[in-house]
Structure formats: C-alpha cells, structure tokens
Amino acid sequence: MKPDETLPESSEPAKENPTAGSSSSFLQRIKKYQNLQVVFLYRFCAAFSVIILRYFIPLYTQHYFGFNAKDANYISSFTGFAGVVSSWMAGYVAALITEKDRLLRVFSLLLVVAIASTLLSTSISAFLVTQFLLSFVTQNLRLIVDSVLLSAASNTDRGEIFGVGASIIGACRVCGPMVAGILAELHMMLPLVFSLFLAVLGTLSLSLNIGKEKRG
Numbered sequence: 001m002k003p004d005e006t007l008p009e010s011s012e013p014a015k016e017n018p019t020a021g022s023s024s025s026f027l028q029r030i031k032k033y034q035n036l037q038v039v040f041l042y043r044f045c046a047a048f049s050v051i052i053l054r055y056f057i058p059l060y061t062q063h064y065f066g067f068n069a070k071d072a073n074y075i076s077s078f079t080g081f082a083g084v085v086s087s088w089m090a091g092y093v094a095a096l097i098t099e100k101d102r103l104l105r106v107f108s109l110l111l112v113v114a115i116a117s118t119l120l121s122t123s124i125s126a127f128l129v130t131q132f133l134l135s136f137v138t139q140n141l142r143l144i145v146d147s148v149l150l151s152a153a154s155n156t157d158r159g160e161i162f163g164v165g166a167s168i169i170g171a172c173r174v175c176g177p178m179v180a181g182i183l184a185e186l187h188m189m190l191p192l193v194f195s196l197f198l199a200v201l202g203t204l205s206l207s208l209n210i211g212k213e214k215r216g
C-alpha cells in the first residue's frame with residue numbers, strides 16, 4: 001500500500017455497545033420477571049435475620065447459659081459442622097419437592113420455626129438441636145433462593161441478578177452485627193425477637209405475593 005493511500009471507510013453504521021446504559025435500565029428490565037422483587041425482599045429479610053443470629057448467639061450463650069468464651073466458640077464450631085452436613089443434605093431435600101416456589105415457602109416457614117425454637121430454648125441440649133435446625137435451614141435457603149433467582153431470568157440478565165442477590169447478603173453482613181449490638185444494649189432478647197420479626201415478615205411477603213400471582 002502506498003503512503004498516500006487510505007483505507008476506504010466502512011459503510012456499515014457503528015454498532016452500539018450492548019452494555020451501555022445497562023445499569024440505569026436494570027431496574028426496568030427486572031420488572032418483566034415474575035416474583036423477582038418478592039424474592040429479593042425475602043433474601044434481605046432472611047439474610048439480615050440469620051446474620052444477626054450468627055453474630056449474637058455466642059454472646060447470648062455467655063449471658064443466658066453462663067458459658068465462657070471457649071464454650072461459646074464451641075457452639076460456633078458446632079453450627080459450622082451442622083452447616084457442612086446441611087450442605088451435603090441439600091441435594092436430597094431438593095429432590096423431594098420439584099417446585100422451587102413451593103420449596104422456598106416450606107423452608108421460609110422452617111426458618112421461622114428454627115428462630116422461634118432458639119428463642120424458647122431453656123436447656124443446652126434443646127439449644128443445640130435448634131442450632132442444627134437453623135444451620136440446616138439457612139444452608140438450604142441460600143441454595144434455593146439462588147436457584148429461584150437464576151431460573152427466573154434470561155441468560156443475559158443472570159449475571160446482574162446474581163450480583164444483586166450477593167450484594168444484598170454483603171450489605172446485611174455489614175449492618176447485621178451493628179444492629180445486633182445496638183439491640184443487645186437495650187435488652188439481651190431483642191436481637192432474637194427482631195430476627196424472628198424479620199423472618200416472619202419475609203415469609204408473609206413471600207407467601208402472599210407468590211400466592212396472589214399464582215391465583216391471578
């Protein structure tokens with residue numbers, strides 16, 4: 001090619017960047033997915049509720065059962081072991097109920113039962129049983145909610161939807177310990193009561209909205 005020659009200009013119009021403005025239009029695009037806003041709300045309520053419990057339970061066992069720091073950490077290790085077992089059992093549980101919406105409602109009710117049982121436990125043996133139940137429910141709930149969110153969206157939106165769901169959990173991990181500490185300063189039972197309130201609120205919102213859409 002000679003130095004004075006130039007390449008011919010393309011007659012095709014410039015293609016727009018497919019990702020341009022995706023952040024601004026994300027809230028509009030998720031409106032086309034049924035139940036998605038309800039599931040986001042439930043994820044916030046459930047995650048906030050569980051994180052408050054996770055950070056408060058060691059302090060609660062020291063105050064209510066008279067545990068020292070070592071014994072309280074044994075409880076945390078027990079809940080971690082229960083989480084490992086619960087993750088292994090998640091696949092078997094999911095095979096029992098094929099409908100994801102129904103499975104989500106069942107485990108949302110189990111979360112309320114687990115938190116209420118923790119609140120009412122008066123012996124260490126009953127408390128350990130409730131902690132295993134709580135770990136079992138929370139491990140399965142996380143998998144179920146992720147499955148519902150991803151199956152409700154198209155391939156192009158799944159990344160953003162999964163990111164929003166993960167961001168909700170991250171925000172709860174930032175605010176949960178602070179809220180638990182503030183409530184514990186007022187009364188030692190308030191973090192448990194507030195956690196139960198969030199679980200009930202999320203369950204009612206989930207059941208009422210999804211049930212209404214199915215009836216409609």
